[in-house]
Amino acid sequence: MSRTSAASLITQLKSMSARHGNPNVFVSDNGPPFTSAEVSAWLQEQGTTQRTSSPLYPQGNGLVERAVQTLKHLLVRGGDPYVALQSYRAxxxxxxxxxxxxxxxxxxxxxxxxxxxxxxxxxxxxxxxxxxxxxxxxxxxxxxxxxxxxxDAPPLVPGIPVFVPDRKEPGIVTAEHSTRSLIVETPSGSVLRRNRSALIVDPPAGPANAVDNGEPASPVQRPSPATPDPERSGRVTRSGRAVHTPIRFR
Incomplete structure (x- = not known):
């Protein structure tokens, strides 16, 4: 494709639908042509359900990524592209x-x-x-x-506080998305969709987790990052310094 506009994409989709029929589900990444209103409206007219992979998570669209890599190898090493495609398909x-x-x-x-x-x-x-x-x-x-x-990472349910590394700010899980991702709301008011692997669990500390026994709740004390923890990590660097497990992974 020489252009990646929504109109050009719809033309290619029409060509494939004329040859193979309308798909039941259309899965893509979150590129601008795929998430445009024109493409979404056209897919809805065809009775096709649209799904997008998790943002910032290319593995969610790994089937297409692997197919592109295979075709690139064929075109680079095969000489005549049609002979290479015929050999691959056979x-x-x-x-x-x-x-x-x-x-x-x-x-x-x-x-x-x-x-x-x-x-x-x-x-x-x-x-x-x-x-x-x-x-x-x-x-x-x-x-x-x-x-x-x-x-296997522990599941995240709505209400769990997390840290969003790409935005460098905390957030709260508010809901689960249909494409194995989560909806996160940040203090700045942003509503994000991220894959589970792109979120870091931030264990809450303070009065919210204290037991209500009639006494003032005291904040939970976290261990200092500089405190040696030989029971959790017995590893040392080549220079002899102890390797400590980050607090969020303990």
Whole structure:
């Protein structure tokens, strides 16, 4: 696309809808063309539900990001772009089916010899495909979590105070969004939508958490960041200084 205006985007969407039909759900990032009133109105006319990924969280639109990366590699290394696309669409993926086979129900003919029986149209076993695809995704998620030592973060419910790093200000979770993100309201009056990974839990301290026993509530004392905590972190730097866990992660 030479232009990324809303009108140009709608023209491309019309072309794809004419070829494959209207989609049930349209998922995109929060780019200006996708969030424009013109595109939203056109999708509503087609009976399509629009969903956007969490702001400042490219992983939420990872399927498209990975597809763009694959196509860039094909165009850079493949020479003729159409021959590269044909080879990619005809090559079986990890689950045993090629992209063309999943889309059209048949193998496409390439320069490689292929018998007529292989090219005969057939229905793909969707049950076996879904099971194999779910197994591959589960293994990828397990490998990623193990490699990055990822842990499940505790859920955030409305009313929990948090810190928004990109805005450098605190906020309060007010609601959950449909795209696995949260609505946060800041003291300045801004209403933000952020992914759970983009928020830092800020444990409240003070009279709000004190037990009402008839006595004046005293603020909760937090440990000083400079106080050594050998039980929580026994690590040291190369120079011999102790490594202390930040208070917000304790």
């Amino acid at each position: 090559s079986p993926l990890a689950h045993g089916f090629s992209p063309a086979e999943l889309l059209m129900g048949r193998r496409i003919q390439t320069r490689l010899p292929m018998s007529a029986d292989v090219r005969r149209p057939h229905l793909v076993d969707r049950t076996a495909f879904a099971a194999k695809d779910a197994s591959l995704k589960s293994r990828q998620a397990s490998d990623f979590n193990s490699r990055h030592r990822a842990l």
